Amino acid sequence: xxxxxxxxxxxxxxxxxxxxxxxxxxxxxxxxxxxxxxxxxxxxxxxxxxxxxxxxxxxxxxxxxxxxxxxxxxxxxxxxxxxxxxxxxxxxxxxxxxxxxxxxxxxxxxxxxxxxxxxxxxxxxxx
Numbered sequence: 001x002x003x004x005x006x007x008x009x010x011x012x013x014x015x016x017x018x019x020x021x022x023x024x025x026x027x028x029x030x031x032x033x034x035x036x037x038x039x040x041x042x043x044x045x046x047x048x049x050x051x052x053x054x055x056x057x058x059x060x061x062x063x064x065x066x067x068x069x070x071x072x073x074x075x076x077x078x079x080x081x082x083x084x085x086x087x088x089x090x091x092x093x094x095x096x097x098x099x100x101x102x103x104x105x106x107x108x109x110x111x112x113x114x115x116x117x118x119x120x121x122x123x124x125x126x127x
Contacts, residue, residue, distance in 0.1 A: 012084045013105030019086060021071060026090050026101045035103040036114040040125055041096075048098050048125060049091040055124035056087060059117070076102075076117065083107070085114060 018027035029035035042048030049070065056074050057064055066073040070091035075084050087102045100121060102114035 012082070016086055016103055016105065019073060019088060021090060024093060026088050026099045029101065029103065031108075033108055034110045034114070035101065036118050037099065037101045038118045038122070039100075040098045040122075042098065042125065045091050045095050045097055049089060051125055052089050052098060052100065052121055055121050056089065059087075059120070062087070078113070085110070085117070087117065 018030075020027075026037065029037050040048055040052075049072075053064075053067065053072050056062060056072060059074075059076055061077040061079065062074045063076075064072060064074045070093075072087075072089040074087045076087055077084050083104065083106060085102055085104050088100065090099045091097075092099060100118055102117050104110040104114060
């Protein structure tokens with residue numbers, strides 16, 4: 001009986017103000033306790049971006065909020081409480097690679113969820 005009651009709570013939190021592209025880059029993580037970032041240098045950055053974008057869309061409970069030619073923003077919710085994390089991809093200009101950042105909206109620690117999410121994207125890119 002307690003679990004269904006908890007599932008009624010959807011802990012969204014405020015959208016981080018530093019989402020998006022700033023000076024040609026994603027924002028740095030404010031704290032490794034609730035944020036993770038990664039960079040890749042695939043031979044073909046556009047193809048790498050597309051592969052990563054498909055992997056993000058295939059993540060459980062992910063919703064792509066914004067996507068253009070070289071940027072993607074998705075919201076990914078946790079299964080139990082519905083905590084929302086923001087996941088960004090950016091294809092850097094001039095073939096310099098692809099960046100990713102995954103950040104929790106609420107809490108001081110994500111228990112490694114954001115880092116594991118980016119490791120899943122590593123596997124998709126290598127796959």
